[in-house]
Amino acid sequence: MNRQARTKENLYKVFAILFWLVIWQVIAMIIDREMLLASPIAVIKALANLLTTSVFWQSLASSFRKIVLGFLTGTLFGVFIAVISYRFLLLRELFEPLIKVIKSTPVASFIIIALIWVGSANLSVLISFLMVVPVIYTNTLRGLCEIDTKLLEMSHVFRVSWLKRARYIYIPEVMPYFISAVSVGLGFCWKSGVAAEVIGLPKNSIGEALYEAKIYLMTKELFAWTIVIILISVLFERIIMALLKWIQKQLLL
Amino acid sequence: MSIVLKNISKSYGSIQVFNDFNLEITKNQITCILGASGVGKTTLLNILLGLVEVDSGQVLGLEGKKIVAVFQEDRLVESLSSIKNVQLACNNKVTRTKLIDEFNKVGLGGFEDRPVSELSGGMKRRVAILRAVLSESDVIVMDEPFKGLDVELKSKIIEYVKDKTRNKTVIIVTHSLAEVKELEANKVDLTFTKNNHSVIMNEY
Numbered sequence: 001m002n003r004q005a006r007t008k009e010n011l012y013k014v015f016a017i018l019f020w021l022v023i024w025q026v027i028a029m030i031i032d033r034e035m036l037l038a039s040p041i042a043v044i045k046a047l048a049n050l051l052t053t054s055v056f057w058q059s060l061a062s063s064f065r066k067i068v069l070g071f072l073t074g075t076l077f078g079v080f081i082a083v084i085s086y087r088f089l090l091l092r093e094l095f096e097p098l099i100k101v102i103k104s105t106p107v108a109s110f111i112i113i114a115l116i117w118v119g120s121a122n123l124s125v126l127i128s129f130l131m132v133v134p135v136i137y138t139n140t141l142r143g144l145c146e147i148d149t150k151l152l153e154m155s156h157v158f159r160v161s162w163l164k165r166a167r168y169i170y171i172p173e174v175m176p177y178f179i180s181a182v183s184v185g186l187g188f189c190w191k192s193g194v195a196a197e198v199i200g201l202p203k204n205s206i207g208e209a210l211y212e213a214k215i216y217l218m219t220k221e222l223f224a225w226t227i228v229i230i231l232i233s234v235l236f237e238r239i240i241m242a243l244l245k246w247i248q249k250q251l252l253l
Numbered sequence: 254m255s256i257v258l259k260n261i262s263k264s265y266g267s268i269q270v271f272n273d274f275n276l277e278i279t280k281n282q283i284t285c286i287l288g289a290s291g292v293g294k295t296t297l298l299n300i301l302l303g304l305v306e307v308d309s310g311q312v313l314g315l316e317g318k319k320i321v322a323v324f325q326e327d328r329l330v331e332s333l334s335s336i337k338n339v340q341l342a343c344n345n346k347v348t349r350t351k352l353i354d355e356f357n358k359v360g361l362g363g364f365e366d367r368p369v370s371e372l373s374g375g376m377k378r379r380v381a382i383l384r385a386v387l388s389e390s391d392v393i394v395m396d397e398p399f400k401g402l403d404v405e406l407k408s409k410i411i412e413y414v415k416d417k418t419r420n421k422t423v424i425i426v427t428h429s430l431a432e433v434k435e436l437e438a439n440k441v442d443l444t445f446t447k448n449n450h451s452v453i454m455n456e457y
Contacts, residue, residue: 153304154328158321158342158388168341172332252332252368 038220046220047227055204063124063206064232067193070128071186077129078136078185079178085137086144095137103134111196120200124207127196132185136178143177144170167251175248182240190233254314255280256301256392256422261310263296270296272450274310276441283415283423285433288443293451294426295325297443298394301424321388323395327381329369335380336365342388355383359413360406374401382410386417393418395425399432411435 021040028039038046050056085092107127114126147170155165197207206229213222256278263271270293278284286294299305300312302322321342329338336352343352356365359379369377378401385393398414399407414423415436427433433440442454 150324150326150328151330154322154324155341157302157304158384159319160341164341168330168333168337172330252334252337 035217035219038223042220043223043227046218047224050221050224050228055209058204059206059209060228060232062202062204063194063197064236066122066124066205067128067189068236070125070193071132071189073125074129074132074189075136075182075185078133078181079140081133082137082140082144085141092141099134099137102130107131107192107195108199111192111199114196115200120202123200123202124193124196124205128189128193131188131192135181135185135188139177139181140174143174146177147173171251172248175244175251179241179244179248182244183237186233186237186240190229194229256312256314256424258297258300259311259313261300261312262308263293263300263305264308270451271307271310274451274453276453278314278422278424278441279439280314280422281420283418283425283436283438284441285436285438286424286426286441286443287428287430287433288451289445292443292445294443295396298322298396298424298426301392301394315392318391319389320392320394321385321390322393323378323381323385323398325396327377329377329380329384331370332368334366335361335369335372335376338369338380339384339387342384344389347387352387355387359383359410375403375406378402379410382414386414390421392422392424395423397426397428399427399429407432408435 024040028034028037028042031037034042081091081095085095110130111123111127114123114130118126151169151173152165155169160169194207194210197205198211199207201208201211206225210222210225212218213225258274258276258278261271261274261276262269263274276297286297288294296305300307301315302320329335330341333341336349336356339352340347353362353365356362359382361376361379361383364372364376369380372380378398382395382398385395395414399410402410411432423438425432425436425438443451444454446452
């Protein structure tokens with residue numbers, strides 16, 4: 001894409017955001033009841049207030065730490081079981097029903113069971129973990145199974161070392177599947193992690209703040225927290241994606 | 254010791270390709286295998302490479318030998334550069350400077366760092382040939398290695414292959430008698446029998 005086309009596209013993006021903000025503001029003005037729909041201006045003010053409180057930063061840090069921990073351990077575990085399932089058919093068959101059960105069980109059921117098992121403090125770690133494992137497992141395994149067997153035969157014939165095989169054949173072939181799984185998994189983690197906190201109410205967490213906003217009907221704070229969650233998850237996803245793309249590039253050097 | 258295929262039988266389902274097939278390939282020389290499509294030339298190479306298991310019979314003379322290949326479909330890692338594809342198969346003793354020199358010899362100078370996906374069919378073929386002749390090996394098998402190369406380039410590459418494989422056992426599948434002559438190679442003609450089994454018609 002040339003520079004002019006890119007500038008045009010960016011302008012359209014800004015326009016789209018402004019358009020929906022204006023629509024939001026107009027609807028809020030028509031309804032004229034902050035409790036039902038807070039206006040964007042009121043939300044921005046509430047957000048500015050939140051930023052000045054220490055509870056905000058504590059809650060943000062605590063939830064972020066737990067959800068990211070769940071995501072990272074879930075990703076590592078998902079890749080690990082995908083690799084051993086690829087290698088051993090018996091293990092693949094063994095994991096298959098388990099993964100299907102996790103995939104189709106409602107998040108709320110998991111949250112309630114997990115609340116009994118691990119208590120509220122580490123609830124979001126376990127829920128994020130459980131949400132990310134099936135996505136990473138399924139996609140990584142699919143990527144591994146899609147590797148051209150002819151290339152593997154070639155590497156066998158030329159006696160390519162397992163390290164070079166992993167770096168130049170397996171990882172580059174699996175990477176596109178893995179990257180899309182990470183993108184989907186991250187979204188799941190944030191949504192389910194925060195939902196878990198709303199039910200489990202661990203101290204100083206985003207979930208607790210959302211719950212309080214709900215019971216005291218603080219709509220503008222609810223909206224402000226939602227914006228914070230969206231921003232933090234988008235930012236984190238961008239960082240992770242950039243890192244993965246960089247790794248992908250380095251592998252081919 | 255030459256490579257001996259002794260009483261080889263191989264079928265794919267109901268189609269029997271080889272039935273009690275015998276062949277001796279002279280070592281340290283180039284041998285070309287000719288024959289109609291479907292006669293079993295590629296199967297023969299795959300048996301030598303150990304990629305296809307025979308139903309019965311023995312392959313002798315390859316014990317402990319490293320055998321590499323130019324496959325019919327190149328089998329290059331498309332996302333990697335052409336030089337990286339060659340390096341993948343070579344040990345670390347072959348330096349980049351030496352490799353660039355070899356790329357120049359086959360008319361691929363300046364294309365070393367291009368991803369294979371950006372190369373033409375003929376270029377990919379040459380990268381596959383470079384990979385096979387530059388990797389450490391005792392035996393090289395090539396499945397129609399000069400396919401897709403124009404006449405002038407083909408002669409150049411044939412000379413290159415001859416030069417690089419001196420004193421190595423090389424087995425080349427081809428459809429062209431002219432290539433056999435240019436390679437100054439031994440010739441093995443495979444043909445179908447009435448029962449659709451492959452046999453050797455003549456061997457020089």
